[in-house]
Amino acid sequence: xxxxxxxxxxxxxxxxxxxxxxxxxxxxxxxxxxxxxxxxxxxxxxxxxxxxxxxxxxxxxxxxxxxxxxxxxxxxxxxxxxxxxxxxxxxxxxxxxxxxxxxxxxxxxxxxxxxxxxxxxxxxxxxxxxxxxxxxxxxxxxxxxxxxxxxxxxxxxxxxxxxxxxxxxxxxxxxxxxxxxxxxxxxxxxxxxxxxxxxxxxxxxxxxxxxxxxxxxxxxxxxxxxxxxxxxxxxxxxxxxxxxxxxxxxxxxxxxxxxxxxxxxxxxxxxxxxxxxxxxxxxxxxxxxxxxxxxxxxxxxxxxxxxxxxxx
Numbered sequence: 001x002x003x004x005x006x007x008x009x010x011x012x013x014x015x016x017x018x019x020x021x022x023x024x025x026x027x028x029x030x031x032x033x034x035x036x037x038x039x040x041x042x043x044x045x046x047x048x049x050x051x052x053x054x055x056x057x058x059x060x061x062x063x064x065x066x067x068x069x070x071x072x073x074x075x076x077x078x079x080x081x082x083x084x085x086x087x088x089x090x091x092x093x094x095x096x097x098x099x100x101x102x103x104x105x106x107x108x109x110x111x112x113x114x115x116x117x118x119x120x121x122x123x124x125x126x127x128x129x130x131x132x133x134x135x136x137x138x139x140x141x142x143x144x145x146x147x148x149x150x151x152x153x154x155x156x157x158x159x160x161x162x163x164x165x166x167x168x169x170x171x172x173x174x175x176x177x178x179x180x181x182x183x184x185x186x187x188x189x190x191x192x193x194x195x196x197x198x199x200x201x202x203x204x205x206x207x208x209x210x211x212x213x214x215x216x217x218x219x220x221x222x223x224x225x226x227x228x229x230x231x232x233x234x235x236x237x238x239x240x241x242x243x244x245x246x247x248x249x250x251x252x253x254x255x256x257x258x259x260x261x262x263x264x265x266x267x268x269x270x271x272x273x274x275x276x277x278x279x280x281x282x283x284x285x286x287x288x289x290x291x292x293x294x295x296x297x298x299x300x301x302x303x304x305x306x307x308x309x310x311x312x
Contacts, residue, residue: 013282013286013287013288013312014042014043014287014289015040015042015043015288015290015291015309015312016042016043016044016078016079016288016289017032017036017041017043017045017292017294017301018046018083018290018291018292019032019033019036019045019046019294019296020032020295020296021046021047021062021067022060022061023052023060024060024062024295024296025060026062028296029062029071029296030070030071030074031296031298032294032297032301033071033075034075035298035301035302036075036078036301037075037076037077037078039301039302040309041078041305042079042288043079043081043111043288043290044075044079044080044081045082045113045245045290045292046064046067046082046083047082047083048064048065048082048085048086048089049061049064050063050089050126051121051122051125053119056121057122057125064082064085065082065102068080068081068082068102069102069105072102072105072106072109073105075106078109079109079111080102080106080109081111081112081113082113083113083186083188083209083245083290083292084114084115084207085113085115086115086116086118086119087114087115087116087117087139087140087143088128088130088131088136089117091166092142092144092146093147093150093168095112095114095147096147096151099183100151100175100176100183103177103179104175104178106178108177108178108179110177110183111183111184111185111186111205112147112183112184112186114140114143114144114147114185114186114187114188115188115189115195116136116139116140116189117136134194137191137194137195137198138165140187140189140194140195140198141194141197141198141202142163142164142165143166144185144187144198144202145161145163145201145202146161146163146166147185148182148202149161149168150168150173151173151182151183151185152182155176158170158171159171159173182204184205184241185202185203185204185205186203186204186206187199187202187205188207188245189207189208190208190209190212190214192221192222196222196226197229197232199229199240200229200233200240201229201235204241205240205241205242205243205287206222206240206241206242207243207244207245208222208244208245209245210245210246210265210266210267211247211292214246215264215265216277216280216284219281219284219286223285226240226242241287241288242285242286242288243286243287243288243290244286245289245291245292246267246289246292247262247263247266247267247293248266248268248274248291248293248294249262249266250269250270250271250274250300250304250308251269252270253270257269257270257273266293267291271308274308275308275311275312278308278312291304
C-alpha cells in the first residue's frame with residue numbers, strides 16, 4: 001500500500017446523511033443539503049442510480065455526480081460522496097477525473113465511493129452490459145487498483161495499467177486533488193469474500209449497506225472479515241476506516257414504532273432506542289455512521305440531529 005497523509009477530517013466519530021434524489025426536485029434537495037450543512041453533520045452523500053430503485057423504472061432520478069457538484073456549490077463544510085458509484089456505469093479513469101475535478105470545486109471535500117453495481121434492470125434499460133457477480137467483483141477490484149494508482153502517482157508521472165478489463169497508456173492525472181493528497185476511496189458493499197477483500201487490499205474506507213440484512217452482530221462479523229483480509233495482504237487493519245449506512249426513522253412512541261413495516265435491523269424507534277442502537281455501532285468500532293431514508297425532509301434531518309445525535 002502507498003502511504004498517505006491523512007486528510008484533515010480523518011479523526012473522531014462522525015455522522016453523515018445520505019439524501020434522496022429520486023422523485024424529488026432540486027429545490028427540495030437544496031433545502032435539505034443546506035440543513036445538513038448548517039447542522040452538526042460531517043458528511044453528505046447521494047446514490048448512483050438512473051431510475052428509482054425498486055419502482056420498475058418509473059419516476060424521476062437525477063444523476064448523482066452532476067447533482068453532487070451542484071450540492072458542492074451551496075455547501076462549504078460537509079464532506080461529499082456517493083454511496084456508492086456503480087463501477088459498471090463509467091470508465092474508472094474517467095471517474096477518477098470526475099472526482100478530482102469536484103475535489104477542486106469543493107475545496108477538497110470529496111470521498112470517492114465505489115461499488116460493484118447490482119441493479120440489472122437499469123443496465124438493461126440503458127444498454128449497459130451486466131456481467132456476472134464474479135466478473136463485477138473482478139472489475140471492482142481492478143478499477144479500485146487503477147484509481148488508486150492515479151490518485152497516488154507523482155505529479156509528473158504517467159500511469160500505465162494492463163488489466164483484464166481496463167488499460168491505461170501513459171495516462172496523466174492532472175490537476176492533482178485539491179489538498180494534494182489522495183482522495184480517499186470508499187468501497188460500498190457487504191460481501192465478505194470479494195468486496196471486503198477489495199477494501200482490505202486497495203480501499204481506505206469500508207461502507208456496509210444495511211438496507212440489506214444487518215445489525216450490530218453482522219457489523220462485527222464483517223469487521224472481522226476485513227481484519228482477516230488485511231492480514232492476508234500484510235496491511236494494518238487500523239488503516240481502514242469503518243462505516244455503515246443505516247435506514248433511520250424516529251417514532252414518537254413504542255406503539256407507533258411497533259406498527260411500522262421496517263425491518264428488525266433498521267435504525268427505527270423512539271429517540272432513546274435510536275441512541276442505544278447507534279451506541280452499539282460506536283462501541284463496535286464504527287468510525288462514521290451514515291443515516292438514510294429521510295427522503296428530502298429538512299425537518300426530519302433536523303430532528304435526528306437535535307434529539308438523537310446531541311448525546312454523542
